[in-house]
Amino acid sequence: KEHIAEVEKFTTKAKEDIENFRIKYLGKKGLLKEFFAEFKNVPNEQKKEFGQIVNQLQKAAQEKVNALKEVLENNVEEKSVYGDLTRPAEPIEIGARHPISLVKNQITDIFSRIGFNVSEGPEIEDDWHNFTALNLPEYHPARDMQDTFFIQTNPDILLRTHTSSVQVRYMENNQPPIRTISPGRVYRNEVISARSHCFFHQIEGLYIDKDVSFADLKQTLQHFTKEMFGKSKIRLRPSYFPFTEPSAEIDVYWGLETETDHKITKGTGWLEIGGCGMVDPNVLTNCGIDPEEYSGFAFGVGIDRIAMLLHQIGDIRLLSENDVRFLAQFKSAL
Ligand code: PHE
Numbered sequence: 001k002e003h004i005a006e007v008e009k010f011t012t013k014a015k016e017d018i019e020n021f022r023i024k025y026l027g028k029k030g031l032l033k034e035f036f037a038e039f040k041n042v043p044n045e046q047k048k049e050f051g052q053i054v055n056q057l058q059k060a061a062q063e064k065v066n067a068l069k070e071v072l073e074n075n076v077e078e079k080s081v082y083g084d085l086t087r088p089a090e091p092i093e094i095g096a097r098h099p100i101s102l103v104k105n106q107i108t109d110i111f112s113r114i115g116f117n118v119s120e121g122p123e124i125e126d127d128w129h130n131f132t133a134l135n136l137p138e139y140h141p142a143r144d145m146q147d148t149f150f151i152q153t154n155p156d157i158l159l160r161t162h163t164s165s166v167q168v169r170y171m172e173n174n175q176p177p178i179r180t181i182s183p184g185r186v187y188r189n190e191v192i193s194a195r196s197h198c199f200f201h202q203i204e205g206l207y208i209d210k211d212v213s214f215a216d217l218k219q220t221l222q223h224f225t226k227e228m229f230g231k232s233k234i235r236l237r238p239s240y241f242p243f244t245e246p247s248a249e250i251d252v253y254w255g256l257e258t259e260t261d262h263k264i265t266k267g268t269g270w271l272e273i274g275g276c277g278m279v280d281p282n283v284l285t286n287c288g289i290d291p292e293e294y295s296g297f298a299f300g301v302g303i304d305r306i307a308m309l310l311h312q313i314g315d316i317r318l319l320s321e322n323d324v325r326f327l328a329q330f331k332s333a334l
Contacts, residue, residue, distance in 0.1 A: 171287035208296030244277025274301030
């Protein structure tokens with residue numbers, strides 16, 4: 001048994017020492033030969049234990065010789081059971097978040113802090129959820145406002161043109177109070193250029209409760225733009241959407257008054273980021289909510305627009321081309 005301990009402790013880097021060690025234990029006149037010869041003299045009741053120990057010793061000696069030789073030949077450190085703890089780690093290539101995801105996460109964070117949850121829905125929609133429930137009956141001229149990609153007609157199946165369709169689904173399945181935001185990809189049959197694409201990303205918000213007013217809408221948007229852009233002003237320009245009344249476009253005045261050196265593309269500094277309004281009572285009725293009891297507001301902003309503004313991206317196509325030279329620039333962003 002002491003021999004086994006000795007064998008396990010033994011270490012050297014010299015070739016001759018390994019050879020001497022081998023001869024001492026495993027050689028023709030080595031210790032093991034002796035032990036095996038001794039075997040016949042061992043009393044019967046001890047034979048089993050003796051045999052086991054000698055076998056163990058032989059194995060340990062052979063393994064040690066092999067291991068030492070390997071160290072010598074390959075010039076590597078003797079392996080510990082944990083592997084080589086001094087070996088430097090391989091550098092891990094870390095990717096970057098996409099600017100669309102960055103901005104989407106920022107927006108959902110801002111709204112979740114004021115009690116909004118996140119809802120999602122399908123990108124392939126039926127006519128009801130994208131149009132009819134939103135107060136756009138068939139042949140309504142406002143359907144032309146959104147150049148739709150149809151997958152099938154009669155019954156119509158299409159690529160959603162806005163995430164308002166998710167809000168319809170949400171209202172159909174939940175009673176007020178409702179506070180939800182719906183981010184997602186939307187599609188419109190538009191000519192692709194630096195400023196517009198046939199798909200982009202929206203985040204729409206919906207708030208329905210008793211006594212919700214236009215003042216609540218404006219305050220909420222003001223809070224959002226302040227969190228998003230820092231010191232900022234918003235302007236609501238009267239507009240028209242079939243699903244809201246009254247309706248407005250949301251402009252944000254950003255950059256010139258902030259202490260940054262970001263350039264503003266237009267001289268005035270006002271940039272349109274989306275639309276909003278008070279949910280039309282017809283929409284509430286269509287979705288099973290009583291407009292006598294409840295009122296609410298809705299808004300929708302373009303994620304791509306905001307990402308382009310915040311990160312000074314000059315061409316919307318960069319957002320979907322997957323050029324690593326572009327994407328790698330967002331590595332430090334969280
Ligand atoms: N759905 C509108 C669009 O796609 C945006 C909007 C949402 C307007 C909610 C008003 C209220 O442009």
